[in-house]
Amino acid sequence: MTLATLILAAGQGTRMKSTLAKVLHSVGGVPMVTRAVNTAWDLALQPPVVVVGQDAAAVQSALGDRAQYVFQRELRGTGHAVQQAKEALIGRSDLVIVYYADMPLLQAETLRRLVDAQTASNAAFTLLTATVPDPRGFGRVVRVDGVIREIVEERAASELQKHIRELNVGVYCFRADWLWEHIGQLAPNPQTDEIFITDLLMLAIAGGERVETVETFEFDEIIGVNTRVHLSEAEVALRRRICRKWQLAGVTISDPATTYIEERVQIGIDTLIEPNTHLRGETVIGTNCIIGPNSIIEDAKIGDCCTITGSVVESAILENDVQVGPFAHLRTGAYLERGVHIGNFGEVKNSRLGRDTRMGHFSYIGDAEIGADVNIGCGTITANFDGETKHKTVIGDGAFIGSDTILRAPVTVGANARTGAGAVVTHDVAAGQTVVGVPARPIVKKQE
DSSP states (O other), rough: OEEEEEEEOOOOOOOOOOOOOOSSSSTTTTEEHHHHHHHHHHHHOOOEEEEOOOOOOHHHHHGGGSSSSEEEOOOOOOOHHHHTHHHTTTTTTTTTEEEETTTTTTOHHHHHHHHHHHHHHOSSSEEEEOSHHHHHHHHEEETTTTEEEEEGGGGGGGTTTTGOOOEEEEEEEEEEHHOOOOOOOGOTTTTTTTOGGGHHHHHHHTTTEEEEEEOOOGGGGGGGSHHHHHHHHHHHHHHHHHHHHHHHOOESSSSGEEEEETTTEEEEEOOOOOSSSSEEEOEEOOOOOOOOOOOEEOOEEEOOOEOOOOEEESSOOOTTTOESSSSOOTTOOOOTTTTTTOTOOOOOSSEETTOOOOSSOOOOOEEEEEEEOOEETTEEEOOOBBOOOBOEEEEEEEEEEEEOOOESSSEETTEEEEEEEEEEEEEEEOOEOOOTTTTTTOOOOOOO
C-alpha cells in the first residue's frame, strides 16, 4: 500500500496571542510544524502535503523543500482544508493519513498502527481515539452496540454525550479512492458555515462502509496546542518522554522535572545528570560523567569521566577526565585535552589547552595554544584583541603563568618558562626563562 501524508497547518491560532504563526511555536526547541513534517518523513519517507493559510510564507520558510504546500485562502474548517489538497494528492497513493500540525508529540509508531489497521480492514477510514478523563475540547465518539455511529463536537454535544470519554483526537487514515470521491460532498455546517472532516463518518455509514478506530494509550501524544498553557504542557510531556528514554538507557537523572534534554543529544551510560541542567543541540556526552547541577551545554562533545558543575559549555570539545566549574564558561572553539581543570569563573574561547593543564579561577584564555601541564594563575588574561584583529598566544609545555599575568598577543611563552605575579608580557619569553614586571623583563641574576 502506498501512503501520502496530509498535515493541516492553516489555523490562525488566535488564542496564542502572538504575531508568530501558532505552528511555528517551538516544543523542545523545534517548531511544531517541523515536528509534524519530521513525523511524516519517518512514516512515509517522502514529502508530506502541508495545508497553509495566512502565515504561509513563514511556514514555507521554516520547512523549505521538505514539504509540498497547498494554500487554504478561506479558513472554513478541516473538511475544507482537505478539499484544497485533493488536486495535489488524488491518484498519488492508496492511503492518505491526515493530522494536525499543532499536535507536536504525535509519534510515527502510532501512525503506523493506524495505517496497519486501515490496511487490514479496508474500511472507508480509520481514526485515532483516546479514552481520557479530561476531554480537552475534543469531539466525542458515539457508539451503538460497540460500533461507531457519530462524532459529536464538544460544543454540539448533549449533557449526556459530554460524559463520553472516548475522544476523536483528529488523526485519520483514509482509503484514498473513497476520500477523494466523497470529500467534495461535505456540506457547510448551517451554524458556522464550516466544513468538518468528521462529517465523512455519516457519508461512510450512509454508503454502507465501515469506519474503524485505533486507540492510543500514550496520552501525551494527543496534546493539541491552542494556548501558551497547552504549549507548556507539551514541553513538560516531551521533557518527561526524553528523560525516561535516557533513564531506561542507563543514565541517572536525579530530577527529571528540572532536567532539559533536547532530542538530538546523546548520553553515555552511568552518567549522572544533576538538576537544572540544559543539554541542547548536537551535544554528545560520554560515560561516567557528572553534569550539573545548573549547567548549560550546547553543541558540545564531552568525553568520558568528565565533571561539569554549574557552568556553560557551548560548541566546545572536552577529552576524557576533564573538570570544569563551577561558574566556568567554555565558548566556541574551546578544546580541552585529557585531565584539564578549569575552575570557577574561568573562560576559554577558541583555544586548545594541553593535557593536565590547570586554570584554577578568574582567568580568560582566548585565541591561544596552551601546552601540557601548564599552570595558569588566578587572574591571567590573554589580551588577544587590538581593536581590529584577534592575535594568538602560545604557551609551551610545563610553563608557569603567575597570578594576574597579562599576555599581550601575539606572544609566545616557551616551555618551562615562568611569569611573575602581575607581569605584563609584551614580548616572547624564551624556554626556561622567568620574566617579571610591567612590562615584563627577564630576571637577571647578580654576579657574585
